[in-house]
Amino acid sequence: MQSTRAPTEAEKSGRWSGRNADKDRLRHEIWQGLEDSGMNIGPVWSRISNWVGADEAAKRLSELEIWKRAKVVKCNPDPPQIPVRLRALYDGKTVLMPVPEFGTGDLPWVLLDPEVLEKDGVQFELAATSVGAVQVGQKLSFEDLPPIDLAVCGCVAVTRAGGRTGKGGGFADLELGLFRDLGKIDTQTPIVTTVHSSMVVDDDRLPVMEHDSLLNWIVTEKEVIETTPTGPQPGGVNWDLLQPDQLEDIWFLKDLKEKILAQKAG
Template sequence: MTHSTMQSTLVATESEKSGRWAGRNADKDRLRQEIWQGLEDSRMNVGPVWSRISNWVGADMAAKLLSELDIWKQAQVVKCNPDPPQIPVRLRALYDGKIVLMPVPEFGTGDLPWVLLAPKELERQGVQFELAATSVGAVQVGRKLSFEDLPKIDLAVCGCVAVTRAGGRTGKGGGFADLELGLFRDLEKIDATTPIVTTVHSSMVVDDARLPVMAHDSLLNWIVTESDVIETTPSGPQPGGVNWDLVLPDQLEDIWFLKDLKDKILARKAG
């Protein structure tokens, strides 16, 4: 491999830097690019940065701080996003004896969209928690479930690129987290008392004005960094279920189960 070829594999292209879902919100696009560039410039990233929930130095410390909170200690079922910076969260949950629910990355392409990891089952099968805590390992060894078959969730962990002390958040731009949380509310898997938390690098916490909260946005209750625990001060209540008028056509087309689940939810509400 030539030097120039090696450089091309290490430097993000302009399309990668703009993000896979760029164009939906220009302000959030600029903020995500700023966060990703900052991680890269400070060398606080672990692995690739752009167009993803990027990993960062200190993610294990943030998971430790999260595990010391009462909301964690009281939770028996933890929902956690599948991204690399939350591997330590999933691993701690398993070692703490909690059931972990993880979505198949981007909800998969036709198999059941959720994975359930039960520590006792994994131990009986001889599966190491370190394998099960990775997204690839979880999909291999976990029990597959639909949205409807998920147990009630005690703590919801979301992956974020930028957050605010007012509870605002943005992910990589695909809209998966807000859609997921809306479906949880429609299906009564979470309620107004369910804590919504994230672990992020401290550089991802931005001023409230940088990330305006819309009526349909789910709000964080807790932000945990590598050095701090922040209980947020949301200015309003959590939204209800999915606002189907705001679901984008490409989401309905690309998320393989969404049309059928929408029909079921609307039929249940109508009945």
């Protein structure tokens, strides 16, 4: 049963509001629309919200050739992507999942190997949840991750030109920038998302910043969209554009920044 408690204004504004007014307004509109339509599952505000039809979108994604070719799938830890992680495990794929918001001091990544899980008697349905994955998966650093064949991002709003925004914390763009710096993805690695159809908005509604990674594919409960990006993907992390709170709050980031910059300089 869903909670009947009305969200506070602070919750509606979002934990990371204030960084981009246009994106703040759009996220608010999307979250309000999900709540008003009853298409949400569970809480809506200030998160990658779950929605009715997420399992159908995951099924559509699993039918694409980019999915069938992928052996290692990176997937965000949020509820609407549980069906994506579950399908990946049943399809025999290695799943990489970040600890939600990169955790607070343990290694920030979890690797789920379906063969190991099956050998250990771990149900895929448990491992596909974020809590279960952290419990049963192998913990890894960014540097120790294997190369990624398909990157799945959680989104609040997207465009057919490949624009995206998440909940506003900047985790996905930081993550993808670090992947590029560390050679875990390249220009050919598909970046995809599964979203509710109401989250697909007109291109001009969603400003694209220079550090924003672009989606190659969008999959909803109704359709599959191969996007038409108008520009290239960004390179690695632009450290000058990083939010000060990100560098302070993400526990491993200062050390990883030093390693990356030293590697580039050497």
